Amino acid sequence: MSPRSKxxxxxxxxxxRQNILFTALQAFGEKGYANTTVSYIAKEAGISKGxxxxxxxxxxxxxxxxxxxxxxxxxxxxxxxxxxxxQEQLKQIITGSVAFVKTQTNTVRFMTSLAVQPAVIAxxxxxxxxxxxxxxxxxxxxxxALAYEQPELEAYHIGAFLDGISLGYMATKDYPIDQxxxxxxxxxxx
Numbered sequence: 001m002s003p004r005s006k007x008x009x010x011x012x013x014x015x016x017r018q019n020i021l022f023t024a025l026q027a028f029g030e031k032g033y034a035n036t037t038v039s040y041i042a043k044e045a046g047i048s049k050g051x052x053x054x055x056x057x058x059x060x061x062x063x064x065x066x067x068x069x070x071x072x073x074x075x076x077x078x079x080x081x082x083x084x085x086x087q088e089q090l091k092q093i094i095t096g097s098v099a100f101v102k103t104q105t106n107t108v109r110f111m112t113s114l115a116v117q118p119a120v121i122a123x124x125x126x127x128x129x130x131x132x133x134x135x136x137x138x139x140x141x142x143x144x145a146l147a148y149e150q151p152e153l154e155a156y157h158i159g160a161f162l163d164g165i166s167l168g169y170m171a172t173k174d175y176p177i178d179q180x181x182x183x184x185x186x187x188x189x190x
Contacts, residue, residue, distance in 0.1 A: 017055050019045050021069060024062045029106030032113050033063065067124050070107065071131050078138050086145035091190040097162050098181040101169050108166050
């Protein structure tokens with residue numbers, strides 16, 4: 001058997017890193033950041049604790065890497081929407097956000113849990129602020145293009161709508177998420 005190529009090694013390293021991040025995301029979503037240990041992540045990922053430290057210096061670095069990943073995901077959604085007319089942008093953001101909540105519940109749970117953990121937020125405060133500014137600017141620009149009287153306030157309004165849907169979906173078994181999505185789309189005449 002011949003030794004692995006550099007490309008094969010790189011692919012294995014990327015898969016291992018991704019496995020650690022997705023396992024951590026699952027654990028943080030289920031147990032909370034404070035209650036999740038590196039040992040637990042290693043056990044759930046099926047790897048040694050030492051291997052995790054080969055990829056990440058600390059649990060905090062895992063958190064920062066996860067958050068960077070989530071920021072890049074949301075940038076992708078926003079960039080895809082930017083190519084469209086303002087009404088289509090808004091519709092895509094609403095439907096994309098609802099779909100994300102439905103398919104990535106642990107991710108949403110993780111992000112929500114961060115909001116109520118001030119000590120954890122301190123580690124990623126700059127990232128959170130950058131992300132908030134990015135989203136608010138994009139939403140404000142959409143509402144300006146749609147000639148809303150108070151575009152910034154409307155951006156906060158839709159944010160509150162979508163945050164409420166996220167919380168309700170996570171907390172309630174038979175939450176009417178699809179009906180609420182339609183109600184929001186109707187509210188904005190989409």
